[in-house]
Amino acid sequence: MIDYKNSVAELISEKVQLEKEKIYEVIEIPPEMEMGDYAFPCFILAKTFKKNPALIAKELSENINLSNNFEKVVNNGPYLNFYLNRTEFNKDVLKETYKNDNYGKKDIGKDRNVIVEFSSPNIAKPFHIGHIRTTVIGNAINNIYDFMGFNTIAINHLGDYGTQFGMLISAYKKWGNRETIEKNPIKELLKLYIRFNKEAEEKPELNDEAREWFKKLEQGDEEAKSLWQWFKDVSLKEFNRVYEMLNIKFDSYAGESFYSDKMERVINELEEKNLLKSSEGAEIVDLEEYDMPSPLIKKSDGSTLYITRDIAASIYRKETYDFYKNIYVVASQQNLHFQQWIKIVELMGYDWAKDCVHVPFGMVSLEEGTLSTRKGRVVFLEDVLTKAVEKTKEIIEERNPDLENKDEVAKKVGVGAVVFQELYNNRIKDYTFSWNKTLSFEGETGPYVQYTYARTCSIINKAKIDIDDKVDYTLLKEDIEFEITKALYDFSNVIEDAMFKYEPFYITRYIVDLAQKYNRFYNKCPILKEEEELKKARLLITLGVNKVIKTGLNLLGIETPEKM
Ligand code: ARG
Numbered sequence: 001m002i003d004y005k006n007s008v009a010e011l012i013s014e015k016v017q018l019e020k021e022k023i024y025e026v027i028e029i030p031p032e033m034e035m036g037d038y039a040f041p042c043f044i045l046a047k048t049f050k051k052n053p054a055l056i057a058k059e060l061s062e063n064i065n066l067s068n069n070f071e072k073v074v075n076n077g078p079y080l081n082f083y084l085n086r087t088e089f090n091k092d093v094l095k096e097t098y099k100n101d102n103y104g105k106k107d108i109g110k111d112r113n114v115i116v117e118f119s120s121p122n123i124a125k126p127f128h129i130g131h132i133r134t135t136v137i138g139n140a141i142n143n144i145y146d147f148m149g150f151n152t153i154a155i156n157h158l159g160d161y162g163t164q165f166g167m168l169i170s171a172y173k174k175w176g177n178r179e180t181i182e183k184n185p186i187k188e189l190l191k192l193y194i195r196f197n198k199e200a201e202e203k204p205e206l207n208d209e210a211r212e213w214f215k216k217l218e219q220g221d222e223e224a225k226s227l228w229q230w231f232k233d234v235s236l237k238e239f240n241r242v243y244e245m246l247n248i249k250f251d252s253y254a255g256e257s258f259y260s261d262k263m264e265r266v267i268n269e270l271e272e273k274n275l276l277k278s279s280e281g282a283e284i285v286d287l288e289e290y291d292m293p294s295p296l297i298k299k300s301d302g303s304t305l306y307i308t309r310d311i312a313a314s315i316y317r318k319e320t321y322d323f324y325k326n327i328y329v330v331a332s333q334q335n336l337h338f339q340q341w342i343k344i345v346e347l348m349g350y351d352w353a354k355d356c357v358h359v360p361f362g363m364v365s366l367e368e369g370t371l372s373t374r375k376g377r378v379v380f381l382e383d384v385l386t387k388a389v390e391k392t393k394e395i396i397e398e399r400n401p402d403l404e405n406k407d408e409v410a411k412k413v414g415v416g417a418v419v420f421q422e423l424y425n426n427r428i429k430d431y432t433f434s435w436n437k438t439l440s441f442e443g444e445t446g447p448y449v450q451y452t453y454a455r456t457c458s459i460i461n462k463a464k465i466d467i468d469d470k471v472d473y474t475l476l477k478e479d480i481e482f483e484i485t486k487a488l489y490d491f492s493n494v495i496e497d498a499m500f501k502y503e504p505f506y507i508t509r510y511i512v513d514l515a516q517k518y519n520r521f522y523n524k525c526p527i528l529k530e531e532e533e534l535k536k537a538r539l540l541i542t543l544g545v546n547k548v549i550k551t552g553l554n555l556l557g558i559e560t561p562e563k564m
Contacts, residue, residue: 001096002069008038008082011064016045036081043078053078086482091473093485097544098469104491104551109150112324115317116142116152122159123235124168124189127242129379129433130371133361136422138329139248139557140504147555148499153321158255160232166214169227171196185234218303245385245415259312263304266312273348285344295340310341318352325355332360359502362430379433389414391439403563412559413447419558420446423508444512446558452515456546457562459527463539471537480521481541487514488544504556511552518545
């Protein structure tokens with residue numbers, strides 16, 4: 001397809017003393033269609049021309065030699081407004097959407113490696129609604145980078161290490177029961193954890209015991225290791241049920257424990273580089289100079305910390321994957337943690353520290369207050385997905401009881417609704433989870449867009465002709481038809497923006513807008529009932545919308561049933 005903005009810049013540059021790139025930068029998209037498709041504000045020429053911008057716009061409008069891609073150029077105050085030749089434009093775009101099976105794809109990545117770390121729940125802790133954000137935002141970012149030509153590595157940095165495992169082992173040995181845990185692993189392990197913390201308030205010596213167990217685990221004690229492995233296995237079994245529902249796959253589950261034998265090297269290296277400072281028997285890195293609290297790197301009893309593991313992980317990843325970018329989709333509560341360790345990696349002299357990117361997102365709370373595992377204020381992610389699927393099933397039974405594969409469709413739509421809502425706003429916004437909102441499918445929701453997709457499928461099927469791009473493009477005269485092709489034309493730029501800003505919601509909003517446009521078109525312009533030539537042209541638009549909604553939703557991690 002032609003880069004029309006670039007064409008506009010070229011046309012102008014033929015007439016003025018200003019580089020094409022500078023012109024390109026200031027070209028705007030007018031707010032109303034009546035004002036044309038591209039606008040050039042003439043202010044930046046006022047100095048060189050020594051004239052007022054409105055006069056410059058007038059003169060340029062009379063002098064510019066338009067190509068066949070444009071219908072006209074008109075001055076409007078200080079602006080020069082370009083109008084596309086709609087027939088040529090529609091043809092250019094629709095031919096491309098028709099021919100290209102990967103419409104929207106670009107090769108920005110050139111096979112460079114990008115790591116996207118996301119989800120990363122903690123073993124033996126609930127996989128709750130707070131984790132949904134990292135999970136679905138991360139998955140979408142991973143898909144987007146992949147689609148833009150990067151080689152992506154999806155990593156689940158499991159929280160499977162640390163003193164809390166000492167507590168769990170202690171608690172299990174005192175009060176645990178294997179069968180009860182096997183039946184309901186996370187809920188039971190959580191109970192043990194909560195009980196341990198409660199009793200430790202009165203009996204602080206319990207904490208020493210827990211520390212002792214964690215130390216044993218670090219030293220490879222058989223009993224400690226086998227219990228820890230078991231906690232991990234049963235937890236992962238639960239997490240995997242959720243990943244399966246969400247259709248999410250990871251390339252690596254190398255979590256915190258994976259780095260336990262890679263810590264010594266980090267400590268030694270920090271020492272050699274004179275970055276460690278003793279503080280009350282423990283080791284810290286002094287970050288005062290950078291206006292940050294100085295983090296503890298090694299405790300006085302020799303055990304390492306979360307932050308040490310992150311430093312080790314980044315070095316390991318660089319050596320293993322030689323990443324172009326190493327992206328972390330982790331809550332904004334951990335902003336400081338990321339600033340600290342990335343700074344430390346930089347101080348160690350690794351220039352790739354700048355390629356480690358923390359992509360934060362806002363907090364989820366419940367209507368009754370902040371999430372708190374200890375206080376039992378927690379909504380399990382699995383329950384949310386299951387309820388959304390059940391509700392969808394009820395709606396299907398009510399509205400379309402004869403639908404084939406009802407359960408499968410209910411799953412795709414129910415889960416899709418939850419994911420879509422998660423990706424509807426910019427990621428940094430905090431929000432309050434509400435069952436009502438999550439289970440309401442009215443308005444700008446996943447089901448609405450999926451329904452529009454199913455509508456395009458049904459029209460294409462009912463047409464019973466082979467759609468192709470040899471149509472009479474002059475028949476597409478409606479504004480709404482042109483609005484749709486313009487939206488289709490934008491698709492790949494929207495994905496690119498979403499990629500560079502780590503904001504999948506650009507795609508979500510875009511798809512909603514496209515679906516709304518298509519539905520306006522559908523209500524206004526007959527398709528199957530039209531005479532043959534116009535019908536073919538409108539089917540081609542339908543096919544373009546069909547492909548773009550499918551690709552867009554899939555990038556977000558949402559499936560697209562053909563009937564619903
Ligand atoms: N397991 C941590 C949590 O649930 C998130 C891990 C984030 N990733 C990292 N590399 N620190 O809070």
